[in-house]
Amino acid sequence: MSTVEELQKRVKELEAQLASVQGNAGPARQKIDVMSSEVVDSNPYSRLMALKRMGIVDNYEKIREMSVAVVGVGGVGSVTAEMLTRCGIGKLILFDYDKVELANMNRLFFQPHQAGLSKVDAAASTLQNINPDVTIDAYNYNITTVENFQKFCDTIRTGSLTGGPVNLVLSCVDNFEARMAINTACNELNQKWFESGVSENAVSGHIQFIAPGQTACFACAPPLVVASKIDEKTLKREGVCAASLPTTMGIVAGFLVQNTLKYLLEFGTVTHYLGYSALTDFFPIMALKPNPQCEDMYCRLRREEHNLRPVVEVATEVTEDSAPVHADNEWGISLVDENTPEDDDCSHLKLVDGVQVAYSVPVDNSTPESSTGGAVAASELSLEELMQQMKSM
Amino acid sequence: MVDEGTRKTLSSIPLLQTKAGPRDKELWTTRLKEEYQALIKYVQNNKAADNDWFRLESDKTGTKWFGKCWYVHNLLKYEFDLEFDIPITYPTTAPELALPGLDGKTAKMYRGGKICLTDHFKPLWARNVPRFGIAHAMALGLGPWLAVEIPELIEKGVVTYQEKSEEAK
Ligand SMILES: [Zn+2]
Numbered sequence: 001m002s003t004v005e006e007l008q009k010r011v012k013e014l015e016a017q018l019a020s021v022q023g024n025a026g027p028a029r030q031k032i033d034v035m036s037s038e039v040v041d042s043n044p045y046s047r048l049m050a051l052k053r054m055g056i057v058d059n060y061e062k063i064r065e066m067s068v069a070v071v072g073v074g075g076v077g078s079v080t081a082e083m084l085t086r087c088g089i090g091k092l093i094l095f096d097y098d099k100v101e102l103a104n105m106n107r108l109f110f111q112p113h114q115a116g117l118s119k120v121d122a123a124a125s126t127l128q129n130i131n132p133d134v135t136i137d138a139y140n141y142n143i144t145t146v147e148n149f150q151k152f153c154d155t156i157r158t159g160s161l162t163g164g165p166v167n168l169v170l171s172c173v174d175n176f177e178a179r180m181a182i183n184t185a186c187n188e189l190n191q192k193w194f195e196s197g198v199s200e201n202a203v204s205g206h207i208q209f210i211a212p213g214q215t216a217c218f219a220c221a222p223p224l225v226v227a228s229k230i231d232e233k234t235l236k237r238e239g240v241c242a243a244s245l246p247t248t249m250g251i252v253a254g255f256l257v258q259n260t261l262k263y264l265l266e267f268g269t270v271t272h273y274l275g276y277s278a279l280t281d282f283f284p285i286m287a288l289k290p291n292p293q294c295e296d297m298y299c300r301l302r303r304e305e306h307n308l309r310p311v312v313e314v315a316t317e318v319t320e321d322s323a324p325v326h327a328d329n330e331w332g333i334s335l336v337d338e339n340t341p342e343d344d345d346c347s348h349l350k351l352v353d354g355v356q357v358a359y360s361v362p363v364d365n366s367t368p369e370s371s372t373g374g375a376v377a378a379s380e381l382s383l384e385e386l387m388q389q390m391k392s393m
Numbered sequence: 394m395v396d397e398g399t400r401k402t403l404s405s406i407p408l409l410q411t412k413a414g415p416r417d418k419e420l421w422t423t424r425l426k427e428e429y430q431a432l433i434k435y436v437q438n439n440k441a442a443d444n445d446w447f448r449l450e451s452d453k454t455g456t457k458w459f460g461k462c463w464y465v466h467n468l469l470k471y472e473f474d475l476e477f478d479i480p481i482t483y484p485t486t487a488p489e490l491a492l493p494g495l496d497g498k499t500a501k502m503y504r505g506g507k508i509c510l511t512d513h514f515k516p517l518w519a520r521n522v523p524r525f526g527i528a529h530a531m532a533l534g535l536g537p538w539l540a541v542e543i544p545e546l547i548e549k550g551v552v553t554y555q556e557k558s559e560e561a562k
Contacts, residue, residue: 098504144480145457146415175421175503176490176515179484219485222519239501241509359516375524376407376430383422383455386429390452393436 026136031132035061036381037089044131045088055265064133066264067091067160069169071143071182074098074118075249076196076256077172078109083257084134085127089136092127094120095152097142107246135161136277144181151183167264169193169255174242176223183218187298192263196256200242203278204228205252206272207259208288213302215272216288219295221349222357226275226284228298248278275355395513395533402532406440407431408511412523414483415456424484425455425537428526435528446539447475447531455479458527462535469554471543475535477507484523487514487530498551501542508538 002010029044037049051057066089070081073096096119100110114122120138127298128136137159145153159166170190171182179195186193190212198205204226210217255274262268277286290303351357381387401526415418432449439445440490449460456479463472473495477488489507503509506515514534518525525533545554 142478144482145478146454146481149416149481175489177480177482177486180486181480184482241503273444359519361519373405373407373434375410376427376434379426379430381426383429385428386426387450388428390433390436390448393433393440393448 002234013075017026028129029132035064037355039063048087048339057265060265060297063088063261064090065161066168067093067096067166068260068264069093069156069159071095071169072173072178073123074104074172074174075244076198076253077170077248078107078119078123078251078262079253080170080196080257081123081127082109082130082171083253084260085131085136087257087261088131089134091137091159091166093139093155093159093166094123095139095141095143096120096123097140106244108250141183141237144177149181149185152181153189156185159191165189165191166293167192168260170260171195172256173252174198179218184296184298187212187217187219187296187302190302194256194260196252198244198252199225199228201228202243202245202248204276205248205255205278206273206275207252207256208273209259209263210268212299213304213306216290216349217294217296217299219299220288220291222359222361224273224275224351225358226277226282226354227354227356228277228279245278246278251278253277273352273355277354284352285353287348288349291348297386395517396537399533399537402438402536403529406435406528406532408521408524408528409484410524412484414481414485415454415479416481421455424523424526425451428455428528431526431528435532446536449475449527449531462492462539464539466544466547471547471552471554484526487518487525488527488528489536490493490535495546495552499542500536508535510534511537 032045034041035045035049037045037046037052039050049060052060060296068084068089070077070090070092071086073081073094076095077096081094084092100114100117100119100122102115104110104114105112109126110119110122114126118138118140120140124136124138126230127134138153139151139155140147141151143149156169157165169182169186171179172195173179173182174197179197182193182195185191192209192211195208195210195218196206206224206226208218208224209215243343255276259270259274263270271285272287273285276282290301292300294303295298349357407429407430409424411420411424411427413424415421417424427466436445436448446464447460447462449458451458457476458478458479459474461472462475463470465471466557475490475492477490479488480486489503490501491506492508493506496502496504501509517533518530521529
């Protein structure tokens with residue numbers, strides 16, 4: 001028979017073991033108030049602060065004042081968050097509504113024992129352990145729904161260490177809807193952000209810097225794709241939605257964080273668009289101007305605001321055509337075929353070789369295909385009556 | 394290229410007119426009415442063609458939709474719960490239709506049972522904003538998906554027939 005003391009000791013040991021198995025053992029080091037450039041093996045920032053001594057970055061410790069939101073904590077986002085954590089970023093705000101699954105284990109960062117946990121909570125716990133100096137907020141919801149979108153906007157607007165807007169939003173999501181939601185939010189809030197992505201065939205990717213009004217927004221053109229030299233028609237989609245490789249995701253996360261650091265700490269040049277084709281090791285880069293006829297009203301507004309500001313940068317063109325904003329289409333009774341020939345408005349984009357739009361959208365839908373269904377006529381019935389009619393069918 | 398049958402089905406669904414999303418207040422109500430009108434017409438078309446295959450309803454705000462869809466294979470009717478939210482970016486982006494009951498059972502799904510769409514869907518949707526609505530997403534997205542995936546899932550034994558007390562319909 002053991003004594004109470006012995007049992008209590010045993011309980012403590014087992015608790016400690018359990019905590020380490022679950023990956024939430026207490027921080028392994030104390031918080032550090034001021035980044036030191038002293039080169040001792042106990043200083044986690046010595047190699048980063050060396051960037052100052054070498055003249056690469058003027059003021060590395062400024063990173064401690066920076067707040068970055070990472071939307072999507074999957075294959076790209078989790079690695080992005082880890083890099084920023086190790087760099088000593090001031091604050092990270094994580095958004096995702098997914099859980100860790102064993103099917104994610106071909107990617108970096110998450111570990112099998114975290115399966116079933118929410119990605120943001122699992123990530124926050126690992127990251128906090130890596131660097132207790134970083135303030136980490138985690139939000140477990142889908143930003144594209146009406147109620148969550150407002151919360152998302154408010155958090156971006158007030159989430160910095162000083163209660164103001166975050167310095168940068170990084171989009172690491174895997175779908176068009178979420179990218180468009182981030183684009184909508186950032187255009188409305190006049191918030192600078194990076195879009196990033198990996199293709200569903202896992203062999204190409206990109207990052208794109210978006211400063212509302214100054215560079216093309218995500219809605220300015222159909223999604224851009226890096227030519228993969230694979231004939232899309234031979235691409236087999238039977239039986240799977242998407243493939244993924246830790247390599248491509250790691251490379252894209254690396255590009256994303258590299259340009260984030262350049263932007264935040266003001267060194268080097270920030271690339272507007274950087275593509276990556278894995279099969280040919282091809283990296284096209286280009287600058288992208290906003291589309292004056294962008295569908296997003298706030299994009300057009302930010303562009304006008306920007307054009308009113310005195311030109312400080314080495315801007316090359318101020319003479320853009322002042323074509324009227326989309327005269328609303330006379331939609332008529334028609335639907336447009338996906339195979340309409342390329343007669344669209346992407347010429348303004350001046351795409352670099354090797355980058356193309358995923359599909360084209362005609363400027364005016366004047367050559368549509370006829371539809372026998374007609375257009376819906378204004379209904380005499382109220383919404384409630386229509387809902388009832390549908391219900392009773 | 395969308396197949397001829399889908400194309401014909403699509404073109405018999407009335408097109409919508411109002412470009413409005415759930416954050417647009419009154420205009421959204423107008424859009425919702427159009428959504429219901431198009432859906433009602435589509436279900437009527439399906440019934441007339443002896444191909445009635447789904448029912449849908451929404452909450453009052455019109456942002457949360459739920460219902461059932463079914464697929465007949467070897468004279469047996471397989472029924473699935475269907476649900477989706479209307480994103481704030483609608484109708485620029487299509488709703489992501491989900492069959493939560495099949496989540497994890499097929500690789501042709503994303504998390505939460507959201508169905509994987511063909512390469513035709515997004516270009517066609519993008520070219521028809523704002524004329525395409527929920528009814529079009531059903532015809533162009535879910536219809537073809539069920540036709541390809543369900544027989545396969547039945548073959549593999551992943552989906553099995555559930556005896557149901559015969560409903561009025
Ligand atoms: Zn734009």
